[in-house]
Amino acid sequence: MLLLILFGVSSVIFVFLYLYYSQPMNYVVRLGELGFHFDPKDQKGTYRERQLERVKRLRKVGELPPVYPNGWFCIAESNEVREKGIKAVVVFGEQLSLVRAEDGYVHLIDSYCPHLGANLSVGGKVVNNNCVQCPFHGWVFSAETGKCVRIPYDSGTIPEQAKISTWPVLERNHHIYVWYHCDGLEPQWEIPEIEEVMNGDWKYRGRTEHELLCHCQEIPENGADLAHLNYLHLQIPQAGSDVFELKLTNPSPRLYHYWDGGWEARTGDEAHISVMKLQQVMMIGKTQLPLTASLLHAHQIGPGIVYMHFDFGFWGKAIVFHHVTPEEPLFQRARFVMYGATNPVFSRFFINSEALQFERDVYIWSNKRFLKSPLLVKNDGPVQKHRRWYSQFYTEKSPRLLPNGTVSNQVKSVLDW
Incomplete structure (x- = not known):
């Protein structure tokens, strides 16, 4: 027993x-x-x-190479951003917002609304499939093109400069990647x-x-x-x-x-x-x-x-x-x-x-x-x-770390060139 x-x-x-x-x-x-x-x-x-x-x-870091190489970089695993979700992402010293549209596709945009600077990843909402609505005044931006498509309290013409930066992204093998190139070049290779x-x-x-x-x-x-x-x-x-x-x-x-x-x-x-x-x-x-x-x-x-x-x-x-x-x-x-x-x-x-x-x-x-x-x-x-x-x-324009802690060249999306 x-x-x-x-x-x-x-x-x-x-x-x-x-x-x-x-x-x-x-x-x-x-x-x-x-x-x-x-x-x-x-x-x-x-x-x-x-x-x-x-x-x-x-700490003595030495004579460093440029700090942001050109290429694809992982910014999230696929399960980290749900449908109609917005995830705050930091990459290349930039605060960006990763968006999953209602159709399941992912988009990456600048986090700050050009109206009065609100952070779209803090309280922003995904609307109209692949658009993001600012929590401050309700302005709506296409996450695909970056353009403002609606100002809810104004019936006039939307200013042409009312847009946010978008970044090329790719979802593969249950991961999400962003492409960066300091010279504005499109992706140079595929991710297998x-x-x-x-x-x-x-x-x-x-x-x-x-x-x-x-x-x-x-x-x-x-x-x-x-x-x-x-x-x-x-x-x-x-x-x-x-x-x-x-x-x-x-x-x-x-x-x-x-x-x-x-x-x-x-x-x-x-x-x-x-x-x-x-x-x-x-x-x-x-x-x-x-x-x-x-x-x-x-x-x-x-x-x-x-x-x-x-x-x-x-x-x-x-x-x-x-x-x-x-x-x-x-x-x-x-x-x-x-x-x-x-x-x-x-x-x-x-x-x-x-x-x-x-x-x-x-x-x-x-x-x-x-x-x-x-x-x-x-x-x-x-x-x-x-x-x-x-x-x-690296190329000649690749950002380098300066003694004051800043970088030599401003990082921007290749879609802004």
């Missing part, structure tokens, strides 16, 4: 744990919650906020569609999101910095993400990751794409642990999108969409979203492990200085090749 009771209790606990850990992960880290090191007395409240501001003010995601064969497995204080180029540059993989990421994720706690002085831990791979840029019509191939396995001493090997083909598409194609062998295949969005010159929003034909518990374990490894880099990015001419040795990896490839997304 006792054995039956114990078996029943154990079964209930197992089912509960399985149901809990099979739920898609939603893990969000805000700026200042990770990546900075303060004394224990500085960890909470207003004093911590002042310390964070002090770090930002005193992943069939298994769009037809539902690969299920949503979870997401992570981090707010970072660094230059947007620093993050994808990791793909070419192969040497850091077997150092910063040598220990298994369960060793934690805090670099102060990692035993980096131990070059041969008993249980560790082994990484091997390479990076290369494509040419011709695919010159905006680079590929990192990476093999990973967990080791105990010199013995490979079974069922831990994985293959990664990471396709970077322009400056802000990475498609991480994973083959986990026994555990199945998946894709992780990795997006870096420059909201301000040195403020990035990094998202990882996973879809796959993988066991949900394994998927949650993988996403959590990926987040812990990523957060080790967050400590580095949040405090490092950009070196225009780094001191590299033979086995560092093709860092300079990556920088030359990435430089194609």
Whole structure:
């Protein structure tokens, strides 16, 4: 009888744990919650906020590249803006409003009404399919063209300058993207569609999101910095993400990751794409642990999108969409979203492990200085090749960060040229 009771209790606990850990992960880290090191007395409240501001003010960032590259950038996941909804979006230092019309299409517009400056994402309403009505005086603007189509209390001619900026957007793979080019050029490449995601064969497995204080180029540059993989990421994720706690002085831990791979840029019509191939396995001493090997083909598409194609062998295949969005010159929003034909518990374990490894880099990015001419040795990896490839997304007019904190060129939509 006792054995039956114990078996029943154990079964209930197992089912509960399985149901809990099979739920898609939603893990969000805000700026200042990770990546900075303060004394224990500085960890909470207003004093911590002042310390964070002090770090930002005193940090040497180096001779930075332009802060807003040309390309497609993720501004939201599709489920973040419902039908007839308006979502406030910050990108390129601009406050914009993402609108989903009654017909389901998305539009991106400037947030400020040209009448008296009200913010359309605060109380504005979607009307007449794809128009936005200002909450202040009721002026109605087309989210497709930006033009004012109605002033409810005035029957006269609508002034020609009564319009707001619109931005080119694209919805693909359950994400929404905006196109930016400092020279006013139309989109130069397409964002590939992943069939298994769009037809539902690969299920949503979870997401992570981090707010970072660094230059947007620093993050994808990791793909070419192969040497850091077997150092910063040598220990298994369960060793934690805090670099102060990692035993980096131990070059041969008993249980560790082994990484091997390479990076290369494509040419011709695919010159905006680079590929990192990476093999990973967990080791105990010199013995490979079974069922831990994985293959990664990471396709970077322009400056802000990475498609991480994973083959986990026994555990199945998946894709992780990795997006870096420059909201301000040195403020990035990094998202990882996973879809796959993988066991949900394994998927949650993988996403959590990926987040812990990523957060080790967050400590580095949040405090490092950009070196225009780094001191590299033979086995560092093709860092300079990556920088030359990435430089194609800058032109002479690309906005740069000035000493006073402003940018050199005003960001505007290509539709305003």
